[in-house]
Amino acid sequence: MNAVRLLEFLVSKPSVSGNEGKIATSLSGILCREGFKIQREGNSIWFTLGKRDRPHVLLLSHLDTVPPCASWNSDPFKAHIEDGKIIGLGANDAKGSVAAMILTAREIQHRDPEGSITFAFVADEESGGEGIRTIKPKLGHIDAALVGEPTGLQICTAQRGLLILRCIAHGKASHAAHAHLGENAIHKAARDISRLAVMEFEAHEDLGATRAEVTQITGGLARNQVPDRCDFVDLRTTPNLDHATVAAEIGARLESEVAIHSHRYEPVATNASEVVVCAALEVADASAGIGSVTTSDWAFLKGIPTVKVGPGNTNRSHRPNEYLLLSELEKGVVFYNRFIHTYFRMAAAEVVHV
Numbered sequence: 001m002n003a004v005r006l007l008e009f010l011v012s013k014p015s016v017s018g019n020e021g022k023i024a025t026s027l028s029g030i031l032c033r034e035g036f037k038i039q040r041e042g043n044s045i046w047f048t049l050g051k052r053d054r055p056h057v058l059l060l061s062h063l064d065t066v067p068p069c070a071s072w073n074s075d076p077f078k079a080h081i082e083d084g085k086i087i088g089l090g091a092n093d094a095k096g097s098v099a100a101m102i103l104t105a106r107e108i109q110h111r112d113p114e115g116s117i118t119f120a121f122v123a124d125e126e127s128g129g130e131g132i133r134t135i136k137p138k139l140g141h142i143d144a145a146l147v148g149e150p151t152g153l154q155i156c157t158a159q160r161g162l163l164i165l166r167c168i169a170h171g172k173a174s175h176a177a178h179a180h181l182g183e184n185a186i187h188k189a190a191r192d193i194s195r196l197a198v199m200e201f202e203a204h205e206d207l208g209a210t211r212a213e214v215t216q217i218t219g220g221l222a223r224n225q226v227p228d229r230c231d232f233v234d235l236r237t238t239p240n241l242d243h244a245t246v247a248a249e250i251g252a253r254l255e256s257e258v259a260i261h262s263h264r265y266e267p268v269a270t271n272a273s274e275v276v277v278c279a280a281l282e283v284a285d286a287s288a289g290i291g292s293v294t295t296s297d298w299a300f301l302k303g304i305p306t307v308k309v310g311p312g313n314t315n316r317s318h319r320p321n322e323y324l325l326l327s328e329l330e331k332g333v334v335f336y337n338r339f340i341h342t343y344f345r346m347a348a349a350e351v352v353h354v
């Protein structure tokens with residue numbers, strides 16, 4: 001097994017979110033043959049290496065993909081190699097990270113690391129994070145985590161959250177010809193939408209400002225009736241602000257009723273002084289972490305010092321002709337390998353220091 005063959009294999013197993021059964025079964029087979037003692041819950045699989053319990057580091061990535069969009073030039077479920085690229089759905093997001101982690105696991109399999117490492121490849125990342133949320137309680141205490149996503153091997157230390165609000169403007173219906181007897185809910189919503197457009201929240205140093213984006217609006221039943229209700233969904237990402245506070249602040253400023261529709265993707269950030277950040281930055285030969293506007297399963301690891309880093313480029317995700325460069329895959333394997341060694345070395349020094 002080499003990284004390229006493994007990635008081709010993973011891409012050729014269709015695993016659109018919600019349909020990861022086949023990839024989970026075939027990958028379990030491969031990992032068992034390689035001697036890993038895997039555990040499986042639903043379509044998420046994991047295994048742990050190392051005889052010493054602590055420190056315990058988690059390397060996590062996902063097996064699922066989004067559905068293929070139109071305009072692919074080739075079969076998205078058949079990996080092919082062209083011009084130094086592996087092209088296929090999920091090659092970049094995030095099967096490249098999965099392949100690089102498995103190769104890393106093979107390299108350290110027969111050594112005795114200074115702690116333990118759990119490798120977890122989960123389902124449902126693209127559809128709500130059910131995979132990681134289900135297995136996390138079974139993983140035991142985790143001292144640090146690395147989430148494999150395409151970051152160009154840059155160290156991501158902050159990630160935006162996602163808060164979806166449902167705003168409902170209530171009005172009073174009347175015949176459009178007697179508008180003065182009614183109260184137009186669409187007019188009320190329009191005033192609130194203008195308020196949202198100029199609302200400002202405290203900016204985060206790596207991720208910038210939080211903004212409200214109105215992405216959908218529904219209201220009005222008939223052309224000749226003053227509408228009594230108008231809903232607008234406000235989809236927003238928040239970096240350093242508490243979701244409940246943001247929702248309350250918006251609620252206080254709008255005429256409309258404001259309800260939280262979804263808040264499970266909390267924004268997350270890891271302090272630069274954490275060992276996991278220092279180790280990752282040293283391996284990347286970088287001086288500082290970056291912020292990431294896309295969310296991931298990291299949102300469900302709140303409280304665990306975590307970095308998000310992996311081979312590939314986030315701009316290629318969820319798009320036709322997704323690819324990973326062979327050179328990126330190779331660098332990914334080297335990176336994860338060095339990361340584990342560096343993390344354990346630094347964590348040991350930290351203990352002595354204390």
Ligand SMILES: [Zn+2]
Nearest residue numbers: 062093094149
């Ligand atoms: Zn991803």
